Amino acid sequence: MNWIGFAPEMVNLLAVVVFLGLALAPANPRRDFVAAMALSLLGLAVSLAVVRATGELPHQGYRADLFAQVYKILLAGGLVLVVAVCRDLADVEARRHPEFFLLLFTCNLAMTMLVSAVHLLAVYLALELSSYALYVLVVLRRDRELGVEAALKYFLVGVVASAVTLFGFALLYAVTRATTLDALARALVGLGANPLAAVGLLLTLGGFFFKLAVFPFHFWAPDVYQGAVHQVGAYIATVSKVAAMGVLLRLTALTHAGGPPLVTLLAVLAMASMTVGNLAAIGQQDLKRLLACSSVAHGGYVLIGLLSFSPAAHAAVMFYALGVLLMKFTCFLVVVTVAGDGRNPRLEDLAGLHARSPVLALALMMALFGLAGIPPTIGFTGKLLVFKAAVDQGHLALVIFAMLNVVVSLYYYLLVLKAAYLAEPAAGLPPLRVPRGVPVLAAALACAMVAIGFFPAPVIRLALAAAAALG
Amino acid sequence: MNLYAVAFYLLAAVILGATLMAVTRRHLVHAVLYLIVSFFGSALLFYLFGAPLLAALEVIIYAGAVMILFLFIVMMLRVGADQGPLFPPRQILPAIAMAAVYLAVASLLAVRDTGTGGVLQTALADPRAFGDYLFRNAWLAVEIVSLLLLVALVGALVLGGRTPAADTPEGPGAPREVRP
The missing domain is CATH 1.20.5 (Single alpha-helices involved in coiled-coils or other helix-helix interfaces)
Structure with missing residues (x-):
């Protein structure tokens, strides 16, 4: 057996053990941050090194194929970015920092397992592990009431979603008697129109829609983003979403043709998700709540890619995952920097950002343009790929509906931009304290968003190769 | 009707009775005790079906761990007996409506053969x-x-865990508090 393919999981596990040890030592935030940064960078390096190494655990339903390995790069890269903004973790008690990183790495480990698992049991357990780690992470805010309230909402919606998923698994098992995704795919080929199979598959997807904050399971998003520490919010908005897209790709790739009932239901969910997310975002004054609503809308766009069931669409969703990772993280970089004291930033707190930190404002502009789908950014290219794949599969009406939604979303993204560039800061606003590394990071992110938007070909090639591994 | 059937119906009656008592008690500790009886009944039912491991797990996990947890919470929170009506109308009416739907579907399934039945293989281990x-x-x-x-x-x-007071200085330089 080839163990080298599982190196990313091993590094994550090593990090968990390290922080378990550090949790026993006296508090030292500086040491915790350095250790986390080093371990996450090691994780990214290892993920990049083993991208071509594949392996499978016999009987365990665990497979590190090219698809999983590419996703592990995204997850490890996202973790590096999130850890990079954890240097000043003022909103978490100093003595809880090792636990914070322990949970962060556990969650990342769970998500790497989530995209590699091909047995229903392993998929479910990995989903639960990642969710529970996040529930506890949300609690870890100095303002306990805010954190506990958000975590409780997150937990209650999450538990219901898990129950729905289990019900879906049970129905699928009843129809097909299969427990691995391969066997399930073989058994589902002739069952496209079987209502029980379609309902089972839809319910199965429910738990992962919760992760992606898609329409019926989106209620938690604004409250959790608002209540959680900014860094945890960044993690949920980026890495968690990427993992959800990965596992949804694996599950939807099962049903090659999909079958009409499933496609129709997914299309309805996509439309509802886009509309609800965009309309709810318009009135938001809290920047994090606005980003949460935008996440709900983006869940809808991703669903369009998922319901197209073609290799091109799968590759488009993977590209979109990279885009969401970069764009949402940039927004949260601004949130973390503007609200250095741990408050929740409001739109008016962005006033005069272009003068206070030009690089940060520029990166924010690129990210918002990307989220709204304006060229020449990665967001535009991602939307173009998803919509083109959907049109190729004959979902023209759905794409037109999505375009209308994009126009709606433009309004509130531009509101944020107006606050950052045109509004004059109130007299009492304290000067912005920008840590040294932040402008460099912001500039790098802005460059990456534009560069990948202009030259997407290498990324698309890799995504297509990975999508081929889905089978 | 052989001995197994007699045992089954007896157990089923005990489980139903105990569960009914559990949901209608005002005193939470009493309710939990009745629930334990109900779990023991389910465990015996599993044993009767030839699944001794499942029976043991039912007793250990549900009747043991989960119920102890319930008792802990009841005693920690010291919830007094609620004086209002046991089932306020806004709770009981939706419950009745849903129960009616459930009853209708179940009786429909019982009366009409849907042709989707399948025999699940039993696995003894x-x-x-x-x-x-x-x-x-x-x-x-x-x-x-x-x-x-x-x-x-x-x-x-x-x-x-104990949360330190908001004004406690924290950080690497702050002296660590020692509590007796």
């Missing part, structure tokens, strides 16, 4: 074979569960 299979063919799942327990432990620590 003694605890040794079960454990053997679990650790040979599903060790990854066991490992994930162990991590899940670690996360739960950390969560309990974080939620239940």
Whole structure:
């Protein structure tokens, strides 16, 4: 057996053990941050090194194929970015920092397992592990009431979603008697129109829609983003979403043709998700709540890619995952920097950002343009790929509906931009304290968003190769 | 009607009765005790069906661990008996409506043959074979569960741990408080 393919999981596990040890030592935030940064960078390096190494655990339903390995790069890269903004973790008690990183790495480990698992049991357990780690992470805010309230909402919606998923698994098992995704795919080929199979598959997807904050399971998003520490919010908005897209790709790739009932239901969910997310975002004054609503809308766009069931669409969703990772993280970089004291930033707190930190404002502009789908950014290219794949599969009406939604979303993204560039800061606003590394990071992110938007070909090639591994 | 059937109907009656008592008691501790009786009944039912391991797990996990947890919470929170009506109308009316739907569907299924029935294969496994299979063919799942327990432990620590006062200086330089 080839163990080298599982190196990313091993590094994550090593990090968990390290922080378990550090949790026993006296508090030292500086040491915790350095250790986390080093371990996450090691994780990214290892993920990049083993991208071509594949392996499978016999009987365990665990497979590190090219698809999983590419996703592990995204997850490890996202973790590096999130850890990079954890240097000043003022909103978490100093003595809880090792636990914070322990949970962060556990969650990342769970998500790497989530995209590699091909047995229903392993998929479910990995989903639960990642969710529970996040529930506890949300609690870890100095303002306990805010954190506990958000975590409780997150937990209650999450538990219901898990129950729905289990019900879906049970129905699928009843129809097909299969427990691995391969066997399930073989058994589902002739069952496209079987209502029980379609309902089972839809319910199965429910738990992962919760992760992606898609329409019926989106209620938690604004409250959790608002209540959680900014860094945890960044993690949920980026890495968690990427993992959800990965596992949804694996599950939807099962049903090659999909079958009409499933496609129709997914299309309805996509439309509802886009509309609800965009309309709810318009009135938001809290920047994090606005980003949460935008996440709900983006869940809808991703669903369009998922319901197209073609290799091109799968590759488009993977590209979109990279885009969401970069764009949402940039927004949260601004949130973390503007609200250095741990408050929740409001739109008016962005006033005069272009003068206070030009690089940060520029990166924010690129990210918002990307989220709204304006060229020449990665967001535009991602939307173009998803919509083109959907049109190729004959979902023209759905794409037109999505375009209308994009126009709606433009309004509130531009509101944020107006606050950052045109509004004059109130007299009492304290000067912005920008840590040294932040402008460099912001500039790098802005460059990456534009560069990948202009030259997407290498990324698309890799995504297509990975999508081929889905089978 | 052989001895097994008699035992089954007897157990079923005890379970139903105990559960009914559990949901209608005003005193929470009494309710929990009735629920334990109901769980013991279910465990015996499993034993009757030839699943001794499941019966043991039912007693250990549900009648043991979960119920102890319930009792702990009831005693910790010191919830007094509620004086209002046991089932206020805004709770009981939706419940009745949903129960009616359930009853209608169930009776429809009982009366009409839907043609979707299938015989599930029963698998008998003694605890040794079960454990053997679990650790040979599903060790990854066991490992994930162990991590899940670690996360739960950390969560309990974080939620239940003492929170320092907001004005306590914290950080590497701050002297560490020693509590007796």
